[in-house]
């Protein structure tokens with residue numbers, strides 16, 4: 054599904070964040086130390102190779118809501134943007150910190166002249182943010198920043214499961230309609 058908002062195309066698709074070769078950058082749902090881990094971080098570091106972690110070490114630690122950018126190494130993209138999402142129920146206010154992740158990642162993409170960015174559903178795995186709550190926060194935060202973006206033209210939410218996709222599609226339809 055696709056929607057358009059202030060010239061920004063917003064997509065929701067089912068897939069694997071490491072298999073988005075047409076996007077300039079993919080976003081990592083990172084840990085504070087920017088090390089490999091489970092979920093998205095594990096998949097991205099495995100696909101990128103050990104040089105990604107070496108590049109990350111001097112940039113760590115990062116705070117909830119913060120984003121940093123690196124090369125993509127063996128991934129088919131130009132960059133990886135690493136965001137630390139809030140741990141649900143611990144890092145407060147979680148909604149603001151989740152908004153900061155999406156908006157700070159997009160600001161970095163804009164500064165680097167990137168056209169397309171793929172995001173996973175940050176914080177909705179190990180960090181426990183319910184997907185029904187996270188999806189509208191994520192979508193609204195990118196819509197709110199859209200008027201400030203000129204380089205970034207495509208934002209793709211890459212959801213791992215069918216239900217996660219449906220939740221995002223429903224939120225996208227509601228917020229863009």
Ligand code: AR6
Pocket residue numbers: 068069070071082083084085088089090091092093094095096138173174175176177178179180181182211212213214217
């Ligand atoms: N592609 C797209 N989405 C995925 C993939 C994938 N390959 N793998 C998982 N997901 P998570 P978090 C979905 O746990 O909650 C790590 O261990 C998954 O179903 O990766 O921000 C780090 O080291 C879920 O909906 O990120 C951190 O310690 C979403 O991506 C911690 O987990 C995010 O799940 C970060 O936790």
